[in-house]
Amino acid sequence: MEHKRLRQPIVCVLGHVDHGKTTLLDQIRGTFVARSEAGGITQKIGATDIDDLHIERVAKDLLKGNKIKIPGLLFIDTPGHVAFSNMRARGGALADIAILVVDISEGLMPQTIESINILKKFKTPFVIVANKIDLVDLYQDTKSKSFLETIKKQRDEYVENLDTKLYNLVSELYSNGFSADRYDRVSDFSRVIAIVPVSAKSGLGVPDLLMVLSGLAQKYLESDIKFDDKDGRGTVIEVKKEASLGTTLDTVLFQGRIRKGDTVAVNTAEGPRATRVKAIFINSGKRTVKLIERQNVSAAAGVRVLISDKMDVIPGTPMIVVEDDPSEAFETILSESTPNIQLDTAGVTVKADALGSLEAICYELQQKSIKIRSATIGDISRKDVVSVSTLNDQMDRIIVGFNVGIFPDAKDTPMYSDIGILSDNVIYSLVQNTEKWLSDRKREMEEMRKASMSVPSRLTIMPEYIFRTTKPVIVGVTIHSGRIKVGDNLLKLDGRYGGTVKSIREGDISKRFSDAGSEVAIAIDGVTLNRQISAGETLYTDINEEVVRSLRERNMDSETMATLDEIISIKRKQNMFWGTKA
Numbered sequence: 197m198e199h200k201r202l203r204q205p206i207v208c209v210l211g212h213v214d215h216g217k218t219t220l221l222d223q224i225r226g227t228f229v230a231r232s233e234a235g236g237i238t239q240k241i242g243a244t245d246i247d248d249l250h251i252e253r254v255a256k257d258l259l260k261g262n263k264i265k266i267p268g269l270l271f272i273d274t275p276g277h278v279a280f281s282n283m284r285a286r287g288g289a290l291a292d293i294a295i296l297v298v299d300i301s302e303g304l305m306p307q308t309i310e311s312i313n314i315l316k317k318f319k320t321p322f323v324i325v326a327n328k329i330d331l332v333d334l335y336q337d338t339k340s341k342s343f344l345e346t347i348k349k350q351r352d353e354y355v356e357n358l359d360t361k362l363y364n365l366v367s368e369l370y371s372n373g374f375s376a377d378r379y380d381r382v383s384d385f386s387r388v389i390a391i392v393p394v395s396a397k398s399g400l401g402v403p404d405l406l407m408v409l410s411g412l413a414q415k416y417l418e419s420d421i422k423f424d425d426k427d428g429r430g431t432v433i434e435v436k437k438e439a440s441l442g443t444t445l446d447t448v449l450f451q452g453r454i455r456k457g458d459t460v461a462v463n464t465a466e467g468p469r470a471t472r473v474k475a476i477f478i479n480s481g482k483r484t485v486k487l488i489e490r491q492n493v494s495a496a497a498g499v500r501v502l503i504s505d506k507m508d509v510i511p512g513t514p515m516i517v518v519e520d521d522p523s524e525a526f527e528t529i530l531s532e533s534t535p536n537i538q539l540d541t542a543g544v545t546v547k548a549d550a551l552g553s554l555e556a557i558c559y560e561l562q563q564k565s566i567k568i569r570s571a572t573i574g575d576i577s578r579k580d581v582v583s584v585s586t587l588n589d590q591m592d593r594i595i596v597g598f599n600v601g602i603f604p605d606a607k608d609t610p611m612y613s614d615i616g617i618l619s620d621n622v623i624y625s626l627v628q629n630t631e632k633w634l635s636d637r638k639r640e641m642e643e644m645r646k647a648s649m650s651v652p653s654r655l656t657i658m659p660e661y662i663f664r665t666t667k668p669v670i671v672g673v674t675i676h677s678g679r680i681k682v683g684d685n686l687l688k689l690d691g692r693y694g695g696t697v698k699s700i701r702e703g704d705i706s707k708r709f710s711d712a713g714s715e716v717a718i719a720i721d722g723v724t725l726n727r728q729i730s731a732g733e734t735l736y737t738d739i740n741e742e743v744v745r746s747l748r749e750r751n752m753d754s755e756t757m758a759t760l761d762e763i764i765s766i767k768r769k770q771n772m773f774w775g776t777k778a
Contacts, residue, residue: 203423204245204270204496205413206290206450208283210314211297212305213622216327220297220396221273224406243448243498244271251410255403257342265414266421269406270496272448283431283448283512283552289318290431290450292417293409300326300361300393304368306624310560312372317559321416323390323408324376326365330395333357343393343401344380362391379408386416423495427517428454430499432462435509442474445501447515454499454517455492461525462503463513463533465574468526470518475502510573512550535571542592543567544630545584547576549599557598560627566634575601576617578609585611591637596630598623649746650685650739652760653678653712659731661717668698669720669729677755678737681709685738686720688728691766694735695723712755736763744775 211217225244248264272283272291283290296311298304304312315322329335329343334354340346347355362378369376369389376389390408394401413421429451436444445462454460458473477487477500493499501515513533516525533551537558544561546568548554558571569592576597584593594616602619606612616633620626654676661672686694698719700707710716723729736759744760751757767774 201423202266202414202418202421203450203494204268205266205292205409205417205421206270206272206283206448206496207293207295207409208272208289208291209295209297210311210322211295211325212299212302212307212311215297215299215302215305215308216325216396217297220295220325220327220394220402221271223396223399223402224271243273245269245497246271246406248410251406254341255407255410258344258403258407264410266410269409269413270448270498273498283433289320290448291320292420293413294320294322295325295405295409296322297325297327297396298365299328300358300365301328301331303365304372307622309372310556310623312374313559313563314556316373321412323379323392323405323412324365324369325396325401325405326362326391326393327396329358329393330398330400332361337398341399341401341403343404346400347393358393362393365391379404385412421496424451425494426452427519428452428458428460428495428515429517430454430495430515432509432511432513432515435511437506441502443503443506443509444477445503445509445515447499447501449493449495449497449499451495452517453492453494454501456490458517459519459522460501460503461514461516461518461522461529462507463510463529465508465510468522468529469505469507470522470525471507472504473501474504476500477502510551512552537568537571538562539571540567540569542587542589543569544592544634545569545580545595546571547580547595547597547600548573553598557596557623557626560623561596561630564627564631566627566630575603576606576619577603578605581606581609581612581615581617584615585609590641591634594618594630594633594637596626598626649743650681650737651678651752652739652743652747652756652763653680653684653737654734654759654762655680655736656734657729657731658715662725662731663717664719665725669695669723669725670717671720671725671731672715672717673735675710675712675714675716677712677759678752679709679711680718680737686729687736687738687763687766689734689736689766691769692728693722693738694729695720697721736766739763741775741777 209217209221245268247268248266251264252259294315298308332354334351334357336350338346338349366376374389375387376391379390379392382388382390392401392405392408394405428449430447430449432445432447434446438444454476456473456476459470460473461468461470476490476493478490478493514529516528518525535551535554537555544566546558548557551573554571554573558568561568576595580595584595587593597619599621618626618629618633655673658672658674664670680697682697682700684697688694698721700710701717747760764775
C-alpha cells in the first residue's frame, strides 16, 4: 500500500479573529465524529486525525473513483498563527500545509496579514478557505455539502455576487505577493494559491477542502511526509502539571515512533534534560473525550506524554527519543531552541510564553522597524523590571509581553511605575500599542527637551500691547518661530542682551512656554522699554553652542532651523567662529 511509507500531512489553521477558524475545525471534527464507522476518526491530543477512507467517502463525488494515497490528514486543533509558529520541526514550521481562513465579505484583516507573513517566513504551502459564502446575498441552501454541486444550483445573481467577492480577495492577495483563484479554476497549483469557498457553519465546501488538501499533499509533499521508522521526534505544544498524574507534555509527533519506557530529551528552563516516558495517552476517538493509554504511537500523531520527572519544559521546543547518550539530542535541541531573532544594543525588551510566539512577536515588531534589545521566554520578573529601568535611553524602558504574566514581586518593585509594560495575547494589537507607546514617549521626550532647552525662536513686540515699561517690562508679543519659555534670555539683532523672560501669560492663564503662532503677554526682566528694547522690535532667544550641536543631530521644523541660522549670523558678528565646533 502507498500509505505504508507515508505519514499524515500535518495541517494548521490560521486566520483573523471571528473569521471561522474554530468553527471550521469543529465542522471537520463533527462531520466525521458523527459517523459511526469504527476507526474512522481518532481525535488525539491537540489534533484531529481523519483517515483516508473517510476522506474518500465524504468527497466521493469529487474524487470520481480516485483513491487517496496518503493515510489521512492530521489537523492541529489549536488555531492561530502563534500556535502555528510554536509548532516547530527541524528549525522550521511543523505544519506541512496550512489553511488560511478568510471571511469572504471582510477580506484580509490585520491577523490575516500577520498569518501571511508567518507563512512566508516559514515557506509553508497553504490554501485559502473563503468562509461564510452562505451569507452572500441571494444564497439558496441546496442541502449539498459539495461547493461544486451547490454552485450549479444557485441563481446567476448569487454566482455574480460571489465572484465579485472572490475577485476582490484575489486582488488583495495579489497585493501581498500571491497569485490565487478559485480552486476549480487553477491549472497549476504550484504557482497559484487555491481558494476553496466554504460555509464552516453548515459544512458546505468541507468535502472540497479535504479533496484539495489531500491532492496537494500527495502531489507536492510526498518527499516531506515519508514515514521514517526511527526514533521519534516531536514538538511540545503545551505543558500541563496535573496533581493526579504529574508533568504531561501535549506533543505533535512528526517523525518515527514513541514508546512507553523510552528516554526522551526535552528542553527546560535549566537547559536540555533527559527523562523517561511513564505513559502515552491519546483520546478515545469517541464523542466524549476520554484518554486511553497506548504502549506506542507512530507519526504523525498528537499525544499526551507523561514524564517521570518534574521539569519546567519549554513549549514550542523539540522532544527527541534517545537510545543511549543524549548529548547529540541535547545539541539538536539547543540549536533548534535558539530564537532566530536579530537583537540590537538598544530597543524594546520582549517576553513571550513560548519560543515560536517569541519569534512571531519579534518578527512583527521588526517589520515595523522597532528594534529589539532582549527577547526571552517566561513571565515578566523583578529582574526584568530592574534591568529595563536602569537603561540610559528612556525609549528603551519598555517591556512588551505576549501571553505572559507578571510576577507579584515585579509589580512591587519601586521602578515598576517608571517603565512601560505592555501585555496582550493578540499580536497585532500588541504591536499597535507598542508603536503608540514609543510615539508618545518620543513626543514626551521632545516636549521635555524643548522645555529644558532654549529653542531658537523669533518674536516681535506688538506696539499696541504695551502694559508696563520697566521692572519688569510687560508687553504683548507675536512668536514667529520656535518656542519661548520662562527663563529664556533674549537677544537683539545687534547681538546685545534684550532681557530675560520672567513670565508668560495667555489671557488669564500663566504658562511655562509658548509656541510659534501664539500671541502672548510676557514679562521681561533686566531691561527698560524705549532704552534697551523698543516697541515693534524683533528679538531672538539667546542660545548656547550646545543647542546648535543638538539641533544639528536632530533637526526641528524648518522655521526653527531657519531662525537658528539667523541667530548664528548675529552671534558671528562678535565671534566669527561661533557655532563652528558644535
